[in-house]
Amino acid sequence: EKGGYPTFMDKEIAEQPAAVRQTLQGHFDGLRIVLDEQRLGEDELRTVDKVFVVACGSAFHSGLVAKYAIEHWTRLPVEVELASEFRYRDPVLDRDTLVVAVSQSGETADTLEAVRHARRQRARVLAVCNTNGSQIPRESDGVLYTHAGPEVGVASTKAFLAQVTANYLVGLALAQARGTKYPDEVAREFATLQEMPAAVEQTLELMDPVRELGREIGGSRAVLFLGRHVGYPVALEGALKLKELAYMHAEGFAAGELKHGPIALIEEGLPVVVVTPSPKSMPLLHAKLLSNIREIQARGARTIVISEEGDDTVAPFADVLVSLPRVPSLLQPLVATVPLQVLAAEIARSRGYDIDKPRNLAKSVTVE
Ligand code: M6R
Numbered sequence: 001e002k003g004g005y006p007t008f009m010d011k012e013i014a015e016q017p018a019a020v021r022q023t024l025q026g027h028f029d030g031l032r033i034v035l036d037e038q039r040l041g042e043d044e045l046r047t048v049d050k051v052f053v054v055a056c057g058s059a060f061h062s063g064l065v066a067k068y069a070i071e072h073w074t075r076l077p078v079e080v081e082l083a084s085e086f087r088y089r090d091p092v093l094d095r096d097t098l099v100v101a102v103s104q105s106g107e108t109a110d111t112l113e114a115v116r117h118a119r120r121q122r123a124r125v126l127a128v129c130n131t132n133g134s135q136i137p138r139e140s141d142g143v144l145y146t147h148a149g150p151e152v153g154v155a156s157t158k159a160f161l162a163q164v165t166a167n168y169l170v171g172l173a174l175a176q177a178r179g180t181k182y183p184d185e186v187a188r189e190f191a192t193l194q195e196m197p198a199a200v201e202q203t204l205e206l207m208d209p210v211r212e213l214g215r216e217i218g219g220s221r222a223v224l225f226l227g228r229h230v231g232y233p234v235a236l237e238g239a240l241k242l243k244e245l246a247y248m249h250a251e252g253f254a255a256g257e258l259k260h261g262p263i264a265l266i267e268e269g270l271p272v273v274v275v276t277p278s279p280k281s282m283p284l285l286h287a288k289l290l291s292n293i294r295e296i297q298a299r300g301a302r303t304i305v306i307s308e309e310g311d312d313t314v315a316p317f318a319d320v321l322v323s324l325p326r327v328p329s330l331l332q333p334l335v336a337t338v339p340l341q342v343l344a345a346e347i348a349r350s351r352g353y354d355i356d357k358p359r360n361l362a363k364s365v366t367v368e
Contacts, residue, residue, distance in 0.1 A: 008356045009153035013341055014204060017197040019158035020334060022147035023165040028190045031183060033173045040098075040126055040142035045177035048098040048124070051078040054086045054114040055102040056365065058156040058240060059163055062102055062128075064233035066167035069330045073175040073189075083114035084368070097123040100170060104151060104159040105364035106134025115139050128166045130159050144170060153356050154363050155244055157341050160237065161200070164333050168193060196334050199325045203335045206324065210339045213304065213320055214346025217271050222249040223347075224265065224272045224301075225340070226292060228256060228285050231275035234333050238273060238340030244358045245348035255292045268300035273343070275336050278308045281329045286313075293317045304343075306336050 005011035027034055051070060053063030063080040070078045081091070083101070087110060093099070099118040103111045106129040115125050115136055127140035130148050137143035146162035172189055175181040181189070217223070223242055225235035235252035242250035253262045255274070266272070274293050279286040290313060297303050297317050305318035308326050315321055324335045348355045 007153065009155060009157060009345055012151055012153050012158045013338070013345070015149065016158045016161045016204070016338065017201040019146070019148035019162040020165045020200060021197040022149070023162045024169070024190075024193055025147065027169055028187070031187070033169060033176050033186060033190060035142070035144050035169065035173050040124060042177045044124060045098070045174055047096050048076065048174065048178075049096045050098070051076050051174070052086070052091065052093070052097060052099045052118070052123075053078065053080045053102060053167070054083045054099060054111060054118070056083050056108055056110055058160045058237060059102040059104060059108075059111070061233045061237040061240070062160055062163035062167055063100070064236070065164050065230050065333045066100070066171060068230050069168055070171040070174065072330065073171045074178055074180050076174060076178070083108070083110035087113040087117045093118055093121040093123040095122045095124065098174075099123045099125045100128060100167070101125055101136055101140060102128040102163050102167070103136050104130040104146075104148075104156055104163070106131040106136040107364050107366050108136070109366050109368050112136050112139065126170065128163055128170065130162060152363075154358055154361050155241055155341075155344070155355070161334055161337065165193065165196070168331070192328055192331065196327065196331060199327050199335050200338060202325045203338045206322070207339065207342045209320070210322060210342045211346045214343045215350045217302075218246075218347045218350030220248070220269075220271050222251075222265075222270065224262070224270065225250065225252040225275070226255040226258070226272060227252070227275035228254060228289060229277060229282065230330060230333050231277060231336065234275045234336045234340065235273070237337055238275075238344065241341055241344035242347065244361055245344045245355050246351055246353065247359070248347070255289055258292055258295065263295065263299070266296050266299040266301050270301050271304055272296050272301040273304045273306065273340065275306045276308070276311070276314055277332065278326065278329055279311050279313060280308075286311075290314060290317070306339055
């Protein structure tokens with residue numbers, strides 16, 4: 001059932017273009033975004049005045065990506081919180097709050113309890129879920145299914161990309177209901193999303209040097225990941241993949257935090273993966289990242305730079321340059337996450353670990 005791939009994780013990484021495509025399928029009728037599988041109508045979305053995203057692990061990272069897109073498209077405040085924190089505190093919620101509960105399995109204990117906590121306070125709950133008929137969608141007011149197909153590898157890959165995609169759809173549906181985007185703008189955004197499976201496909205074709213790099217740095221003690229804007233949650237996701245698969249110390253940081261502490265960790269030869277934004281669409285942030293890369297390289301870090309094709313300004317400061325297809329800035333996580341998944345898988349493999357079944361972890365965390 002691994003379809004010729006050595007592991008489920010390899011297969012699931014390769015299935016990501018299809019996961020994104022299937023998650024978009026049927027959600028635009030030529031005029032409007034349709035969330036046909038949700039029981040929350042457009043009237044209810046119109047009165048939403050605040051959004052919470054609650055989730056764990058990779059699903060939480062998909063929520064962090066969503067914050068950038070939803071706030072930009074809708075002007076609604078979005079808070080993203082770990083379900084395990086949300087459920088034990090007293091968040092400010094009412095009937096005009098939309099709580100988006102993201103879960104691949106639909107059975108994660110903390111996320112389920114966060115849903116119950118939100119509903120007790122009469123907030124409306126929308127589940128973003130990959131498993132039909134699981135508990136979280138059953139207890140939510142509505143559900144938007146991701147169509148990644150069953151994910152067997154314990155480390156989330158295609159389900160994560162599908163969650164990111166579904167969260168964009170939630171953002172567009174809210175923008176449409178609230179009128180913060182004109183219908184033709186929503187249609188254009190959706191058309192751009194439809195180009196993403198091809199961009200992910202192209203990205204997958206560029207992964208040989210990343211695999212080689214993974215084999216080369218398998219003996220490192222630690223790896224750091226840096227990013228800004230949507231590149232920050234991508235950095236967190238890259239670090240999580242490496243922790244769970246390769247049992248290595250890995251940390252993701254917002255690059256702007258470097259001088260507030262993490263730069264002290266930089267030492268000779270330490271691999272640091274930097275997710276850089278587009279120099280064309282985000283010139284200011286790009287310049288900031290470039291100076292971060294120079295700073296860490298000057299202190300001896302081995303810089304692994306994830307960049308946009310055609311960006312030659314980073315090349316002189318990149319010990320390893322991974323150039324990815326150009327996509328709109330907010331959608332960059334759909335391509336930029338892929339090399340980090342491949343890198344983590346390859347490092348783990350070079351250390352002799354089973355990447356489908358990392359130690360101490362379960363696919364679905366149904367107990368606290
Ligand atoms: O099934 P869920 O999406 O609720 O699971 C959440 C996390 O347990 C999950 O994303 C976990 O962090 C993965 N192993 C990450 O690769």
